[in-house]
Amino acid sequence: MTEPSVDLRENGMVVALPGGAAYFNYYWLRDASLDCFDPQTLERVFDCSALPTPPRASTARIEGEMLVIAWQGEGQVSEVPLALLREVQETGRPVDPAALPRKLWYGDHLPEILRISQQAVLTSDAGRATLTRALIEEGIAFVTDMAGDDDSLPRLVNAIGPITPSAEGLFFDVRVEIAPTNLAFTAGPLEMHTDLPGEETAPGVQFLHCMANTVEGGQSLFLDGAAAAMALKAEDPEAFELLAGYDIPFFYRHDNWDYRAHQRVIETDVDGAVTGVTISQHLQDYMDLPQSLLDRYYPAFVRFIRMMQEDRFVIRYRSQPGTCVVFDNHRIVHGREGYVADSGHRHLRGCYTDRGALRSTYRVLARRGFTGAAAEGDRVVA
Numbered sequence: 178m179t180e181p182s183v184d185l186r187e188n189g190m191v192v193a194l195p196g197g198a199a200y201f202n203y204y205w206l207r208d209a210s211l212d213c214f215d216p217q218t219l220e221r222v223f224d225c226s227a228l229p230t231p232p233r234a235s236t237a238r239i240e241g242e243m244l245v246i247a248w249q250g251e252g253q254v255s256e257v258p259l260a261l262l263r264e265v266q267e268t269g270r271p272v273d274p275a276a277l278p279r280k281l282w283y284g285d286h287l288p289e290i291l292r293i294s295q296q297a298v299l300t301s302d303a304g305r306a307t308l309t310r311a312l313i314e315e316g317i318a319f320v321t322d323m324a325g326d327d328d329s330l331p332r333l334v335n336a337i338g339p340i341t342p343s344a345e346g347l348f349f350d351v352r353v354e355i356a357p358t359n360l361a362f363t364a365g366p367l368e369m370h371t372d373l374p375g376e377e378t379a380p381g382v383q384f385l386h387c388m389a390n391t392v393e394g395g396q397s398l399f400l401d402g403a404a405a406a407m408a409l410k411a412e413d414p415e416a417f418e419l420l421a422g423y424d425i426p427f428f429y430r431h432d433n434w435d436y437r438a439h440q441r442v443i444e445t446d447v448d449g450a451v452t453g454v455t456i457s458q459h460l461q462d463y464m465d466l467p468q469s470l471l472d473r474y475y476p477a478f479v480r481f482i483r484m485m486q487e488d489r490f491v492i493r494y495r496s497q498p499g500t501c502v503v504f505d506n507h508r509i510v511h512g513r514e515g516y517v518a519d520s521g522h523r524h525l526r527g528c529y530t531d532r533g534a535l536r537s538t539y540r541v542l543a544r545r546g547f548t549g550a551a552a553e554g555d556r557v558v559a
């Protein structure tokens with residue numbers, strides 16, 4: 178029986194759903210049919226470009242929780258879950274467990290940052306869910322009680338995703354070096370930055386494991402770049418549009434490498450929401466926007482850099498040996514105050530994984546029931 182709640186049109190159909198009538202394109206429905214996916218590999222095995230003519234429904238009806246469609250010129254009937262149609266009607270896409278709203282934070286946030294033991298992350302799905310959720314929502318977390326052996330950091334990283342190499346290799350050591358390749362490897366202050374924007378895909382999630390810190394000074398500085406960007410949007414919308422609208426050049430250059438890439442200072446997603454920032458004055462190349470555009474771009478750029486030095490955004494703390502700070506390198510801007518090089522020993526070991534791996538891990542955990550939500554009682558804090 179054909180339900181009156183389905184109305185066939187030329188290029189698609191209108192389906193009556195609990196949230197109201199919604200239009201779906203025939204190509205989209207043909208592509209969304211359950212038979213398009215291999216049950217074993219879960220990959221798409223249907224190719225809409227292989228159809229001799231554009232897909233067109235001959236009949237469609239709702240049966241239980243399925244929209245059942247017969248296609249013109251095709252022998253088979255296909256099914257599309259109504260639950261999927263409802264999700265798409267609501268947000269334009271299927272539900273993504275990792276699309277958690279960002280919790281913007283400010284200069285008073287230090288006591289609120291998640292602190293979780295390495296053991297809790299390595300030995301329980303609840304611990305991993307708690308850490309990955311905090312990294313998605315807040316972009317930063319502390320992993321405490323790190324084991325001191327050489328494999329300690331990779332064990333932690335691998336709980337979230339594979340290590341992604343940079344020009345420095347799989348790991349980098351932040352300490353004073355005789356012939357430094359980066360200002361980080363000196364005792365000088367390090368202005369607020371995100372790492373390695375000169376790489377085409379700048380590192381996604383950064384780990385900094387504090388191995389030793391007995392020097393005078395050298396406070397670590399962090400801020401939420403998404404919070405700063407949203408403040409700029411409220412206080413100077415024109416500046417925000419410039420920084421979110423144009424790519425600028427960055428580099429990473431030394432004897433054996435010469436990386437160059439363009440990035441946007443304010444990063445937005447497909448919906449236009451702010452997802453992060455990219456900033457690094459010590460790795461910023463010669464601006465190559467039209468000179469007349471720079472008349473407007475530079476003042477906006479300078480205003481944003483100055484904002485990121487304001488106390489309302491910045492947290493300061495002394496890195497503690499045995500603690501690893503983990504943060505989203507495309508959102509959390511970090512820096513360091515200078516320190517007295519011969520006053521002691523300061524050594525942070527770092528490496529990266531990517532944001533896609535972080536979200537992938539969280540989705541898998543959420544699918545198993547570990548959401549990392551404090552209210553659900555599976556937040557493990559040590």
Ligand SMILES: [Fe+2]
Pocket residue numbers: 361370371372511
């Ligand atoms: Fe850095």
